[in-house]
Amino acid sequence: MKIEIGKEFPEYFKPLYPEEFDLFSHFEVTAGIPTVLFAVTTWKENGQPNICFHSWSCFHGDKTAFFAVMGNLYQHTHTYANILREKCFCINFLPISHYENLVETIRHNEYEDDEFASGNFTLSNAGTIHAPMIQEAFISMECTLKEVQDLSGAGVTAMVIGQVQHISVEEEYARGYQKRYGKEGFMMLVPAPQDLVSGEPNQSAIATVNIEKYD
Numbered sequence: 001m002k003i004e005i006g007k008e009f010p011e012y013f014k015p016l017y018p019e020e021f022d023l024f025s026h027f028e029v030t031a032g033i034p035t036v037l038f039a040v041t042t043w044k045e046n047g048q049p050n051i052c053f054h055s056w057s058c059f060h061g062d063k064t065a066f067f068a069v070m071g072n073l074y075q076h077t078h079t080y081a082n083i084l085r086e087k088c089f090c091i092n093f094l095p096i097s098h099y100e101n102l103v104e105t106i107r108h109n110e111y112e113d114d115e116f117a118s119g120n121f122t123l124s125n126a127g128t129i130h131a132p133m134i135q136e137a138f139i140s141m142e143c144t145l146k147e148v149q150d151l152s153g154a155g156v157t158a159m160v161i162g163q164v165q166h167i168s169v170e171e172e173y174a175r176g177y178q179k180r181y182g183k184e185g186f187m188m189l190v191p192a193p194q195d196l197v198s199g200e201p202n203q204s205a206i207a208t209v210n211i212e213k214y215d
């Protein structure tokens, strides 16, 4: 038997906190699809470096180009304004051991804040674009802005597509599976899977990748 969930908000869904379903679609917690977590780094207009913890994304391309598709960036963030102004950004993949440092950059999110200092991260400059990078990242991608689209048209979020110009990989992570997957590798977000029978909410979870087999 399938449980069917449509566009109408299921009234039996209980929020984990009062504003949950003002912020997120009920489809998000219906599906609970994991995505990789990373940090977007940009310059603020006042010259301070900015960090944004981000999850809703995918990465792909063809023979001619490779893209970072950030499917859902809030339009109220500094990052959104910075990307529109600078036309570029860096994507930094960090292991789960840096989770709390990244949350610190959300706690200290004023315009005047140096968010590298807030998160205790080391700044290096991207080589091909005007953006700061996180030295502690095991992979960093330098992206130029390709396209921005407000998918829902509600003025709340936007899909921001970057074209990857350059990738830096920490040497310890450069040898295939070693380190890149598991506890020291990619960090994933599992969005709070709702109990679709009782409507009870759940917490979201932070995960790492466990390789099951090779193809």
Ligand SMILES: Cc1cc2nc3c(=O)[nH]c(=O)nc-3n(C[C@H](O)[C@H](O)[C@H](O)COP(=O)(O)O)c2cc1C
Pocket: 037, 050, 051, 052, 053, 054, 055, 056, 072, 073, 074, 076, 077, 078, 079, 080, 103, 105, 106, 109, 189
């Ligand atoms: C685990 C986690 C994942 C997040 N994913 C996103 C995301 O995908 N898109 C987004 O706009 N904000 C996301 N956020 C919220 C931003 O990190 C937050 O709004 C941040 O303060 C924005 O920074 P800025 O204003 O300096 O750009 C996430 C937060 C956390 C804790």
